[in-house]
Amino acid sequence: MNHRKKYTFWAFVRKEFYHIFRDKRTMLILIGMPIVQIILFGFAISTEVKNINVAILDPTPNEITRQVIERIDASEYFIINAFIHTPNEIDRVFQENKADMVIAFSPLFSENLYTVNGAQLLLIPDASDTNMATTVIMYMNGIVSSCLTEHLPINSMPGVTANIRMLYNPQLKSSYNFVPGIMGLILMLICAMMTSISIVREKEMGTMEVLLVSPVKPIYIILSKMIPYLVISCVNFATILLLAVFLLEVPVVGSLFWITCISLLFISVSLALGLLISTLTDTQMAAMMVSGAVLMIPVIMLSGMIFPVESMPWPLQYISHIVPAKWYIAAIKKLMIEGLPVRFVVKELGILLVMALFLIGVSLKNFKNRLA
Secondary structure, three states: OOHHHHHHHHHHHHHHHHHHHHOHHHHHHHHHHHHHHHHHHHHHOOOOOOOEEEEEEOOOOOHHHHHHHHHHHHOOOEEEEEEEOOHHHHHHHHHOOOOOEEEEEOOOOOOOOOOOOOOOEEEEEOOOOHHHHHHHHHHHHHHHHHHHHHHOOHHHOOOOOOOOOOOOOOOOOOHHHHHHHHHHHHHHHHHHHHHHHHHHHHHHHOOHHHHHOOOOOHHHHHHHHHHHHHHHHHHHHHHHHHHHHHOOOOOOOOOHHHHHHHHHHHHHHHHHHHHHHHHHOOOHHHHHHHHHHHHHHHHHHHOOOOOOHHHOOHHHHHHHOOOHHHHHHHHHHHHHHOOOOHHHHHHHHHHHHHHHHHHHHHHHHHHHHHHO
């Protein structure tokens, strides 16, 4: 590309930057959306259980039950909201929305009678939300078991006592899981959706033909439309990392260099997807609908961002393999959260590289055919 064409190319790039910056709504989406989403998923939307209302049924209070109740009440996860006196009241506290869980102590629950008479502790959660019920039971079991281990004789505890050690996320913060997912979601949406809309807007307004008669080749015109979103995506990537580290206290344990490299590779995949969508649609509304249906929903549902892929039916597990965000999120978790060397993400890097080359080739070929 000679000097004149190079000057024209960068003039197109500057024009696209000016077009983005003068539209306040677009700037709000591109810059504000990542900040809002990282704060929402980091603070407001959380899989951690907190402030769960608990009702206690303790027919024969004693020192052990009192200590268990105090330990539960001191936890940030549970609030003892009611004390009931008969099993017949259990249904009533659930119906009146006074409790999300009832803890029922056996009348024989005491230090002296625990092993001889098989005293029991019954946990009764509201299982209308199965995931929440399972999580609440896990938390409550941990609190009660630790309390009983401290206060009951060792020989009175039947079976084997297991020591639990949480790796990589000992405090079970949901932000450790959401931050890599939000990175994949934001980079995908900004690169793919905004790029496709930008190119389709030129086609819809009839100005694409004007651009194509310029001395610059069509491929450079397309690149000039994509470069601004590449730069903005890099800014958003840096913003998310800073918010994650300093606001959400999510550590960057692994190599920042390789985290940046795989993020740039994922951005390339997303840009290619945006170009492909622009070749398949002729209006901005159609581009937005295709981007939402083809990109946003699979990223949220099938990438492992919220729901574990391993828990899905096998057809959906196979479909999830073609979602680029799945491989990006998996790689970022390994590098950023677990602090693994890059050799442990070679598979994800290879898959994203193949996806990038394939999508760029198909998109450019399809775009040339549409121009013809």
